[in-house]
Amino acid sequence: MSEPVLSVRDLEVAFPTRRRTLTAVDRVSFDIAAGEVLGVVGESGAGKSLTGAAVIGLLEPPGRIMGGEVRLKGRRIDNLPPEEMRKLRGARIGMVFQDPLTSLNPLYRIGDQIIETIRTHARVTEAQARERAIALLQEAGIQGARARIDSYPHEFSGGMRQRVVLALALCAEPDLLIADEPTTALDVSIQAQIIALLKRLCRERGTAMMLITHDMGVIAETADRVAVMYAGRIAEIGPVRDVVHHPHHPYTKGLMGAIPTLGPLAERLVQIPGTMPRLDAIPRGCAFHPRCGFAFDRCRVERPEAMPAGKSKAACWLVAQNVPENVAGAPA
């Protein structure tokens, strides 16, 4: 196995407040290999976007990294000074966010924005950069790129803007692409186009992608592996097929059953009682135990680490106990 592009170990992100420190990302570890898509899913407040922000050094103060390390191709990047980190972003790490309008400057033509980015990271002439920008836009599926390169962002539709952002993110040939809810603001028919595009570009260029989304369907279509987050921790991580079809963690099981699908029709959706705990009230032991139908004494006191479960890893004491599959069905 070659070295992973991104390697995150025991990452901790916290928000110090006057009374106490709130831990929003709690000892999260994962790797992403070249050309691989790692999906990160979770409900709101699970810490998935914060994990992404921490990796690229874009945490909003007062949030900060309290522990662990982030390595990009072996080089440690979580402790770089802001100026060096800024150079690294854009050059080696591309970013795509939910709302393409906020990623583009409304006052500049899209061509100028891409050309500027290319010239920041590569020694090329204006004309060369322009040709490259046109090629990138074409690759991102914008027809008639040569004619549209001098348009302003508002002249594009939402889906087209997201293609522009994608072209912008890829223009320095990054090793890693962080996509945070890239298709959430788009309609289904457009969403499918963007997903197909993301997947193709990453495969062709060997870019590693961290795809953050709350939409399990998008993950199932796009990701190679998936990490399910709950209350700032990774509940389960593994190949997407295994996590979706043979989940081991009770939370993952509940989550999969709760999603209405186009497959066989369920009479009732699985219901996980309660809601995710707030940051200031994360329970002791396993964070999921108050909502879990199978919690036992150990879950209430000791936090489970990720342990092998089939082809995946799950942070659950049931797995350690080797409870047979049928007993660990989804909680009622």
Place this chain on the structure above:
Amino acid sequence: MMAAPLVEAKGLTRVFDVSKPWLSRLIEREGKAYLKAVTDVSFAVGRRETVALVGESGSGKSTVARMTVGLLTPTAGTVSIDGIDMWAAARAVERQALRRRLQMIFQDPFASLNPRWRVERIVADPIKAFGLAKDSAEIKHRVGELLTLVGLDPADGVKYPHEFSGGQRQRICIARALSSNPEFLVCDEPTSALDVSVQAQILNLMRDLQDRLGLSYLFISHNLAVVRHMATRIGVMYLGRIVEMAPAAELFSAPRHPYTRLLLDALPDLAMSGRARRPIEGEIPNPIAPPDGCAFHPRCPWAFEPCKVDVPDLIERGAGARAEACHAVEAGRT
């Protein structure tokens, strides 16, 4: 249809004036501009039935919802409840009586509750407005009942909306909607703002309430999987028109209209059946200047000459109350 439907919408049309101010029009020598948000939409909802309208943004589904509950006057067309025309019901008393029987649940549970009112006051408001209780003791009792019905604690009544999570707020919205004993609920994207595990709780609750209270729903959503789970019949909307109407199971097992087929193909799904993805080419056209003929023809792989000229009618074909508006299906080209 066997029995008379509870709610019937006929030929609903809504046009919005989206013209620039008159001075700009004068200077730029432009005429008025109109947006046809909804064109000739008809559907019927039977008792204890859930009819869903699905579509992408700009398809006009929310406009239909608002016209159905009477929040928006239709430009043309009628909505009748139990045979009484909502907009023609001349006397205010009659309209008032009609309004009690239908309620709406909105998408954003954060924006649809008054932040300065306690929950008990929010839920009691329709009871007072329609004069459904004798005294304050009865109101209090009824509010407690409603809160229990939607899975909250009657003691929660004294709290304010901000003390609740999104899912709990949507429960409050449902309690408020149920407080006038309605028969018909219009739900406009009721779970779109919620996380999946909470969405499952609300969808299950809505089905339980339907069984217990004999409710009928008009369910508006962009999420096909959610709609499939909830609806008995589904109407697919594209650019202001219903392009296909079918019983839920049949729509998913054998979609007929090209748009429906492509939409189902494009949908990311957990099943990962490995079926070939065929993303729909192109984008939704500008509703101010929609294409001639069938609005879907520029994106449709089966389009032929008539599609560019004639708007296809929604025609019922075969058994099972299925209907679709497509020249290509009519000509057997698909």
